[in-house]
Amino acid sequence: MTRRRPGTRADAAAAANDVVRLFPPRSLRARVGPGKGLNPRLLANAEATVAALQAAYEQRIENDISTLSSKFDSMRRSGRFDHQQLYLIAHEIKGEGGSYDYPLLSAFGHTLCLLVRRRNRLTAEEVETIEAHIAAMRAVIRGQVRGEGGAVGRELAANLDAMVVRALDETPAPSHLKAP
Amino acid sequence: MMVSAHAISDPPDRRPLDLSPLRLLVVDDNRHMRELVTAILNALEMTRIRPAPDGAEAIHELRAHEIDLVITDWLMDPVCGIELVRWIRTSAESPDPFMPVIMISSYTTPDRVVEARGAGINEFLVKPLSPRSLYQRIANLVERPRPFVRSKDYFGPCRRDDDGAGYGGPERRGPTEPAPRQARRGAA
Numbered sequence: 075m076t077r078r079r080p081g082t083r084a085d086a087a088a089a090a091n092d093v094v095r096l097f098p099p100r101s102l103r104a105r106v107g108p109g110k111g112l113n114p115r116l117l118a119n120a121e122a123t124v125a126a127l128q129a130a131y132e133q134r135i136e137n138d139i140s141t142l143s144s145k146f147d148s149m150r151r152s153g154r155f156d157h158q159q160l161y162l163i164a165h166e167i168k169g170e171g172g173s174y175d176y177p178l179l180s181a182f183g184h185t186l187c188l189l190v191r192r193r194n195r196l197t198a199e200e201v202e203t204i205e206a207h208i209a210a211m212r213a214v215i216r217g218q219v220r221g222e223g224g225a226v227g228r229e230l231a232a233n234l235d236a237m238v239v240r241a242l243d244e245t246p247a248p249s250h251l252k253a254p
Numbered sequence: 255m256m257v258s259a260h261a262i263s264d265p266p267d268r269r270p271l272d273l274s275p276l277r278l279l280v281v282d283d284n285r286h287m288r289e290l291v292t293a294i295l296n297a298l299e300m301t302r303i304r305p306a307p308d309g310a311e312a313i314h315e316l317r318a319h320e321i322d323l324v325i326t327d328w329l330m331d332p333v334c335g336i337e338l339v340r341w342i343r344t345s346a347e348s349p350d351p352f353m354p355v356i357m358i359s360s361y362t363t364p365d366r367v368v369e370a371r372g373a374g375i376n377e378f379l380v381k382p383l384s385p386r387s388l389y390q391r392i393a394n395l396v397e398r399p400r401p402f403v404r405s406k407d408y409f410g411p412c413r414r415d416d417d418g419a420g421y422g423g424p425e426r427r428g429p430t431e432p433a434p435r436q437a438r439r440g441a442a
Contacts, residue, residue, distance in 0.1 A: 120385035169284030
């Protein structure tokens with residue numbers, strides 16, 4: 075649909091820039107049919123579903139942190155460091171913490187991913203930094219520290235950030251609490 | 255067959271949206287996040303859902319199945335969410351360059367949002383994910399679809415908050431026209 079008379083100066087500019095507005099040939103409306111707005115009953119269902127998953131998440135993430143800890147202990151004892159195993163667990167922790175209102179866990183998972191990826195050997199400082207991450211994750215989930223955790227949470231996050239920066243000698247991604 | 259109370263009592267134009275016909279692709283490399291998104295969608299009565307663990311698998315799914323809407327994470331290997339969106343919008347092999355895409359990410363900085371919009375997403379959703387925000391974004395795509403813009407360096411939904419529909423002045427962006435077939439394939 076053209077909203078202006080063709081042949082105006084603006085048309086010529088648009089043509090020169092080759093900017094064209096298009097309407098998608100298929101619309102979701104055609105597939106969905108009539109109706110308007112959200113269904114409060116379904117929204118309540120969905121919110122109850124997430125609340126039910128929250129309790130399961132807290133149990134599962136505690137298990138994940140225990141697995142992370144035991145694998146790391148085992149690697150230290152054997153002297154064989156498998157960064158991939160730790161990375162995968164840290165990545166899982168990072169990926170969903172925020173969606174269950176545990177953004178600190180996502181942030182700690184993020185910096186732990188930065189620390190362990192592509193490493194096959196660890197310095198003493200890196201070992202200490204991994205241990206600090208595991209301890210911080212445990213503290214968050216045992217204390218059910220939701221959200222950004224107030225001043226204590228921010229301080230904890232800043233300390234871990236600083237440890238990772240020292241260990242990597244580089245700055246981790248833009249903001250500790252905004253991990254992807 | 256169950257019929258909801260709304261279906262019995264309300265005329266069609268006053269019923270809430272029934273999103274159950276939609277066929278969705280949920281792309282996330284975190285299995286639990288895929289399950290969370292799927293659980294929310296199921297509770298909203300959207301049950302035609304295909305999961306994909308990364309962008310490469312999503313491309314495979316899009317080639318093999320009819321999909322109406324893609325919900326994707328950003329950071330994934332080997333093909334991330336941004337690369338997936340670019341493929342959908344610009345690849346000659348894309349089944350539908352106009353495919354609606356919602357991106358879910360923990361990235362919140364303006365430059366990241368601009369990057370996602372520049373790739374051609376329709377809606378951006380910041381984690382933590384809430385049922386209301388996801389539901390509202392899908393409803394937006396149905397009720398207020400944005401027109402698409404094709405220029406020499408962009409093809410995707412109009413990136414203006416106000417898509418300009420109410421403006422007819424001399425600075426209005428170029429003409430709107432029905433989508434030609436060639437624009438749907440390999441557009442800029």
